[in-house]
Amino acid sequence: MSDEPRVLDGRYRLDELIGRGGMASVYRGYDVTLGREVAIKLLARELASDDGFRTRFRLEAQSASRMSHPTIVRVYDAGETTTTFPDGTVVPEPYIVMELVRGTLVKDLIGDEPLSVEDAVRITDGILEALQYSHRAGVIHRDIKPGNVMVTPTGQVKVMDFGIARAVSDGSSTVAETTQILGTASYFSPEQAKGETVDARADLYSAGVVLFELLTGHPPFRGDTPVAVAYQHVSEAPAAPSDERDDVPPIIDAVVSRALAKDPFDRFPDAAAFRGALASALRGVASDEPPAPTPTEVSDVLFAPSTREATATAQSLRRLSTTRATTRTSPAPTTLWIWIGTAIAAVVLIAVLAWVIAARAGAGAEAPPHTVPDVAQVAFTKASGTLSEAGFTVQQRAEASTTVASGNVIRTDPAAGTVSAQGATVVVYVSTGVPMVPVPTLQGLSQDAATSVLTNAGLALGAVTQQDDPTAKSGTVLSASSAAGTNVPAGTSIALVVATGKVALPDLTGFTVSAAESQLQKLGLTPAQTNDQTCTASKPPTVKVMSVAPGEVPIQSTVTLTVCVG
Incomplete structure (x- = not known):
């Protein structure tokens, strides 16, 4: 089996497993296109062939991708790859690419x-x-x-x-x-x-x-x-x-x-x-x-004002009817009082009807609700016009973003699709682009320490190149792709050149002793000499045998040169 890490769709590298649930496994991953660490959720293989589970998995991506908030883990991308088993069976594997969160x-x-x-x-x-x-x-x-x-x-x-x-x-x-x-x-x-x-x-x-x-x-x-x-x-x-x-x-x-x-x-x-x-x-x-x-109160809230008012009016009229019915046993009023009572009742009734009609007209004149349009990824000028045309008041707020271009809308509050009253304020979060951060000093640190420093600075570890250096021990950072103090976008991958802790020892047999020792000293190695009386000496003396074979050797090693003196 190959030790090469698996790469989904040529972009997302699967690294170690960091979590497993009943439906999917979560891997630490790396987006080779944007050069950033991510978390990748991969649907369990035994479930991936089930269309129902795959549909549920896709719905997860669609639901989560609509949300962008500091308290919610971001979803960056989603896709579907396939795996071919030894028997030739091809199984689809949906996946979701998410923000990699570090914490407890x-x-x-x-x-x-x-x-x-x-x-x-x-x-x-x-x-x-x-x-x-x-x-x-x-x-x-x-x-x-x-x-x-x-x-x-x-x-x-x-x-x-x-x-x-x-x-x-x-x-x-x-x-x-x-x-x-x-x-x-x-x-x-x-x-x-x-x-x-x-x-x-x-x-x-x-x-x-x-x-x-x-x-x-x-x-x-x-x-x-x-x-x-x-x-x-x-x-x-x-x-x-x-x-x-x-x-x-x-x-x-x-x-x-x-x-x-x-x-x-x-x-x-x-x-x-x-x-x-x-x-x-x-x-x-x-x-x-x-x-x-x-x-019951919830139902009342859903009633139109005119309906509640009409209901209250009807209840008042019923109470009035009940009161009149209970007082009908009193002695009959004179004709004058009957006419006065009738006139007052007529005035009251007209006033009530006028009030109800006015209330209905007022309710009808209320601003109708509007749906907040989706303006994500749209330039703020155009988005502001779209929201204004939809009947909303626009309030702009700036926010850095690693995924949305500077000047474009990241999200709105209320979110797109929310029904709000005409004239309501919609807060538009506009991207200021990727936040810039300074590159920390990395030279001289160990690779692990440099990785930690990069992470704390909001940067990522890029490609690591091994290089021989006669003075630096294994894993020491020799240089970085960006100089310390340089401002770069947050999330940028910084490539490192790291010492191997070794040097390349050439074959020095046949060299004069002085030339061989000079070469070893240039490589940071310590020369030593031993004499062999079984072989004929040469002038000037030359190296017959080296104690260390040519190739990669640890720095500061001692190499003994054998010289013929017979």
């Missing part, structure tokens, strides 16, 4: 000891920030758990693996309809466990489970089997984190309790409300965010 998984941060309350809230807030963005983009994660969240060395929270995410519009998709259980039982929402249709509030429940585990060191429900755990999610109330930790304030208990409500309508209505409650809890005050609306 939250499940490893938890370990044996729970985190501080502040750290637990900070990590949960990072998860909710990612969900706030993804939900607005129309994507539910469905598998929020500590194993899918990473914290980078800078403290940035990154949510990974939208591999089982589905578009919110795919409302018919339920757990019961799939061929495998989506998500992990310990982090299931009750509606997932029951096989019901789920929405964004299922992710908020899972985020609440993660917050509970960050505070206590374990999930709220545990059992011997996934079925037992799922049953607890549906039917049992979780304990309060403060029951296990004295330093958890009751106000945090309240936030966790609401996030873990069985009924989705009793939870936070969205990720922003959850984040607000956590921020308020850290300040020691109750959230100003009102309780989640009941199903």
